[in-house]
Amino acid sequence: MQCEVCGGEIRGKPVEIMVEGSIMKVCQRCKRFGNEPGKWKPFSLKQSPEKRVIIPKKKRVPKIEVEEEIIPEYNEIIKRERERKGWTQEKLAKKISEKVSLIGKIERGEIVPEPRVIRKIEQLFNIKLTEKVQDVEIRSRKGEITPTLGDIAVIKRK
Ligand SMILES: [Zn+2]
Incomplete structure (x- = not known):
């Protein structure tokens, strides 16, 4: 079966983790992205450094009306x-x-x-x-x- 986080094939037993309130079956590598049920702590997938998507912030240049x-x-x-x-x-x-x-x-x-x-x-x-x-x-x-x-x-x- 496939890991619900990375999409890779899970070798061996999948690990159930809690990610943002839902249970996902993931591989050993991805189990750190969530908490195992029972040890649940608020954890967001977005906070994971490896899954973080960097959205470039627009430079805040004050608009000067000199057109x-x-x-x-x-x-x-x-x-x-x-x-x-x-x-x-x-x-x-x-x-x-x-x-x-x-x-x-x-x-x-x-x-x-x-x-x-x-x-x-x-x-x-x-x-x-x-x-x-x-x-x-x-x-x-x-x-x-x-x-x-x-x-x-x-x-x-x-
Ligand atoms: Zn995985």
Whole structure:
């Protein structure tokens, strides 16, 4: 017959042990995982060093809200910067090696560009289209007048 703990073949007489309140028939090697009935003491199989499953604990890193988010006016800023240079959407698309249709969608605010596209546009126009979430909170807490798009562009260039 098989040992109910390790699953191995029991040679000779199985040993009855109490494991977490139930009787198991085990081999000689596994009898230490429990207590023989009569000598029963609270004993958990989980406490056995050889049967212990080590569950990796997740590192408790305090979550800091410094994630960058694209600013809500990204589409207007991109459009304005493009027009300032006198470029067509096609030209901008070529400059950053993206499709014209993508530029159109970005400028209409239909899609949020991928981070890699954002970076390319930022570098091209020397602007910042992302902001840290924290910054937004601080700014709104001050209760200042909502900056105009021009103001934002100036702030971001610093
Ligand atoms: Zn066993």
